[in-house]
Amino acid sequence: MKINPGIKVQVKTSKGTFEGVLMPRTELSDKDHIVIKLSNGYNIGISKDDIKELKEIAEKEKIRHLKKVKFDSSKPAISLVSTGGTITSKVDYKTGGVFPYTKPGELLADVPELGNFVNIKHIHSPFQLLSEDMSSEEWAKIAEQVYKDLNSKDIEGVIVTHGTDTLHYTAAALSFMLRNLNKPVALIGAQRSSDRGSFDGAMNLVCGAHYALSDIAEVAIVMHGSTEDKYCIANRGTKVRKMHSSRRDTFRPINEFPLAKIWPDGNIIIENSNHNTRSDSKVELDTKFEEKVALVYSYPGSNPKVLEYYLEQGYKGVILAGTGFGHVSTQPLHKKFSWIPVIKNAINKGMFIGMTTQTLYGKTDPCVYSAGRLLMDAGVVYLKDLLPETAYVKLGWVLGHTKNLENAREMMLTNYANEFNERIDPKTFLY
Amino acid sequence: MKINPGIKVQVKTSKGTFEGVLMPRTELSDKDHIVIKLSNGYNIGISKDDIKELKEIAEKEKIRHLKKVKFDSSKPAISLVSTGGTITSKVDYKTGGVFPYTKPGELLADVPELGNFVNIKHIHSPFQLLSEDMSSEEWAKIAEQVYKDLNSKDIEGVIVTHGTDTLHYTAAALSFMLRNLNKPVALIGAQRSSDRGSFDGAMNLVCGAHYALSDIAEVAIVMHGSTEDKYCIANRGTKVRKMHSSRRDTFRPINEFPLAKIWPDGNIIIENSNHNTRSDSKVELDTKFEEKVALVYSYPGSNPKVLEYYLEQGYKGVILAGTGFGHVSTQPLHKKFSWIPVIKNAINKGMFIGMTTQTLYGKTDPCVYSAGRLLMDAGVVYLKDLLPETAYVKLGWVLGHTKNLENAREMMLTNYANEFNERIDPKTFLY
Structure with a gap:
């Protein structure tokens, strides 16, 4: 029986029965094995000799109900700048890879609790790139958009969604390019795509929104503080680094404490009292950059x-x-x-x-x-x-x-x- | 009054009285300040305007009593390969810098407790270099010496003393160059020189000697496990990295537990049971290396x-x-x-x-x-x-x-x- 990659299958083996999506052949797989992506996101290889039964499972295609995002204008307003990365991606079961959404709004539909405390007034997407593909030109584009929003009277703060690979480089760039920062800027990403149970982007987004409403006027990366879905840490943009290839609490402060711990319910504990605070002044844009x-x-x-x-x-x-x-x-x-x-x-x-x-x-x-x-x-x-x-x-x-x-x-x-x-x-x- | 650098002085100022060694002028000091190295090893700058009194303090030169190292041949024998670095250095008060000893035996004179449990039978010094100056040629020289000692019937294990900057690179090199490793190889260094109260080399040497007598036949870096003089950790030579510029517990395991915790009294707790053990086979030397x-x-x-x-x-x-x-x-x-x-x-x-x-x-x-x-x-x-x-x-x-x-x-x-x-x-x- 020929089953195409991307189809959900059930495989009976001597070690038990597995259900998952049949993955396409890659250099890593050999002729004697098939590879199944389990629902937890992990791939397993199964020896063909060990397959007792292999069948397609009829399954309705998972439809993403893209609710029209409605925010309550009585809530404090923030803006969202979407630049790409895992947080706005989903798995492409045809290739086994991760594939970017085209609509940033799709992410918000998954996080209805945002509407309880914040009004995402503007959504911008200057570009959609994997973060390893960015350079200083993209940093300047993000800075320009953030600058405009921060100087908008009714915007309390800004969230930037971004790939995690180089998120700390962008955080440092925004820290220098936005002079006299007047409001919080939260940079967030995800280490797991949105179709996985362990998707971290939703909680990071909620914590990022709380940070954007806070009194801390610094560029910070706001992501998971531990492996559990408990709290996030906000780390100063110039003192933070991606320290693990896959963990959700990968962003760690270096030579510094986190600025704050932030819980999804809005509880914020300041961990570092030495920080800049919100002001009424205007932020200045200074993106001059020597790329050599x-x-x-x-x-x-x-x-x-x-x-x-x-x-x-x-x-x-x-x-x-x-x-x-x-x-x-x-x-x-x-x-x-x-x-x-x-x-x-x-x-x-x-x-x-x-x-x-x-x-x-x-x-x-x-x-x-x-x-x-x-x-x-x-x-x-x-x-x-x-x-x-x-x-x-x-x-x-x-x-x-x-x-x-x-x-x-x-x-x-x-x-x-x-x-x-x-x-x-x-x-x-x-x- | 003209006082030469390197002389111990007492300085009275409005902020108190300081004693220490007058340091020579560097680019960092300006004409309006003098720099004193305090006994804790730290330098302070003092404004000349603030000096109420500056006088030389008569002090006998600290004489290092270089005892003739006698080891008990009834104790188990190990060998020591000395390659340079802070562990075999002392501060040069003329330049303010750290200066290598020429005799590795000088270090042992400071650690008489070694004689209680081990017989350091051979001391070799193939070269004396700061570790940032080493290259693959030096790795091969160290490997060759360690190889000879390991295949000597009465040697239980080997300690290599080495600068810390690139100690983990050397640890990896020895891990590959010594095939079928039959006995323990402990690499140790120091983050503080021997004339400072916080000198860590002595305890590292003692713990390294215990490791060299242990059953773990792996190349490991054996250095402080915490900021206190409590215990060392032995970290596998291929899974360890210098993670802090100055802390004594700078060497941390990456993607792995330490092999063992080792206390100066000889207590060893295995932290990683997945390790190679001592054997009667001969170690092989394989130093072929492409430097490009x-x-x-x-x-x-x-x-x-x-x-x-x-x-x-x-x-x-x-x-x-x-x-x-x-x-x-x-x-x-x-x-x-x-x-x-x-x-x-x-x-x-x-x-x-x-x-x-x-x-x-x-x-x-x-x-x-x-x-x-x-x-x-x-x-x-x-x-x-x-x-x-x-x-x-x-x-x-x-x-x-x-x-x-x-x-x-x-x-x-x-x-x-x-x-x-x-x-x-x-x-x-x-x-």
Whole structure:
């Protein structure tokens, strides 16, 4: 019997009976197995020898009842900017992959409880992209839309829905591009698509809406705080990182506490009192950005001459993610591994070089070891506790404003969006 | 009064009286301040205007009583391989930096309790380097020395002392270069130098010696498990990463539990029963290594053509640290950001391309999203839950054995040193 991929089947085997959607053959599957996607979203492989019975299950197609979203205009108003990603996607059972919706409103139909406390007045979709496909141009488009909404008198705050892969890069970009932020901006995504029981986007959206109505005027990623559907954490856009490929509580604060814990019922507990608060001023848009910047990791045997490559390609700045306190090889047994001559040459030619640490947690410090002092003397700017990702985004933004190395150094060390934390609480480690 | 750097001084100011060592001028200090290194190791800057009195304090030079290390030959024997780093360093008060000892035995003089339970029979020092200056050549030298000792009949295990910056890269390298490992290999370092009260090297050395006598025949990093001087954790060499720039409990297991908790009194609690055990077989040395491999992170706006640079430089393989499940941009709005054509070209020209995730925790999976499938179809090999660092080291080792892409793929997916964990316990996240 020939059954096409995408059809729901029941398979009887010696290990039990399984029901799920027959998946198409991929490189990973061999001829002797079939693959079934179970209703929990996981795939299992079943040996053909072990199949006692395989049959199609008649099933009505699951119809998404797209209710017309009606919001109560007496409730406080927010706006929604939809940019793509898993939160606005569903599984395509023909390919086994995840497929984007085209209508952002479809998501809202799944979350009727939003109407109880908020009025989503505007829905914008400047583009629909998977987040790994975004670049600074898209960051500027999002910033522009958010800026317009924030300066609209009746909008209390903004939610941006977005893929999770690079959500923290976008969060950092918005933190710098929206100057004098006056209202909350919640960035949310989902780690599971909406047709899975473990879909996290609905709760993230509800918590994001509560954040958008809160008093915290910062760009934050608002997503699951634990593996359960209990509460979300709002993490400062410049101090947050995706730390797990699949968990729903993947976004963790780095060198900082979360701004707040937020429960779906609207309960908010402030975890970090050092935050900016809502004001009546106007937010300013500042999206100038130099896209010729790079993020380079060092490691044993790494080739410093990659800096020359970037120099030849017209790059204006590089963020190094060094080891420990911010080190690269400076005194190796073989000269070819020393970064010092290449760094000096690059800086002489006008390239900005900033140092972060690949440990992610903790601060860089050029004064503890000889490598740090040699690098500092060569002109490398040590960026304290900035995440490599945040430093990369900030450098693009800074070099969009000045190409002068001294001005850039000063701007890179200026605290624009609480991206530096002078007093890192030990309890923030691996929070 | 002119006081030379390196002299212990007492400074009276309006904020109190401070004692410490006067530090030399650096770029960070300005003309209006002096810098004092306090006895706790931290530096403070003091405004010259605020100095009421500054005087030298007569102090006998702290003399290190280098006892002749005598070990009891009736105790079980281990060997020590000293390679440099903070654990065998002290502060140089002339420069303010940390300065390596020349005699590894000096360290042992500080840890007399070792003699109570172990006989350190051999001390080798193939070289003394800061760990950020090491490359695969040094890994091979360490492996060779460890191999000789492990195959010596009366040696129960080996300790390697090493800088912490790249200790996890070396741990991975030894894990692959020492085949059929028969005895324990403990890698230890220190986050504080030996003249600081918080020196962690002594306890790490004691715990490392207990590990070297244990039944666990794996390469492990044995360092502080918490911020207190309570216990160490032994972390599998292929599943561990330096996660903080300065904390003493910086080495954390990734996608895995520690192998064991080890107390300085010799108490060992096995945390991970899935480990290799001591045997009577001989360990084999296999240090073949292709140094033309690179580790490349992707991010929004990253330039895929950096792969062409590595190709032109004769590189044979690249490990990508992608986003999320292992993604790079495949469907961007601007073609220049798409990695697909560059990856296809590189693979056609014989370059191996493996995928890991920059989230560090979790697994890659090419089958969830379209980007993964496009990359897999282009020939990218998905490396499950391998850390980017471990994958980089493994790729150099694998390409030292074969340049055939299919063979390399097979070797990269073979579990040589418990580098893959099929069943990652949720509790290992942010352990």
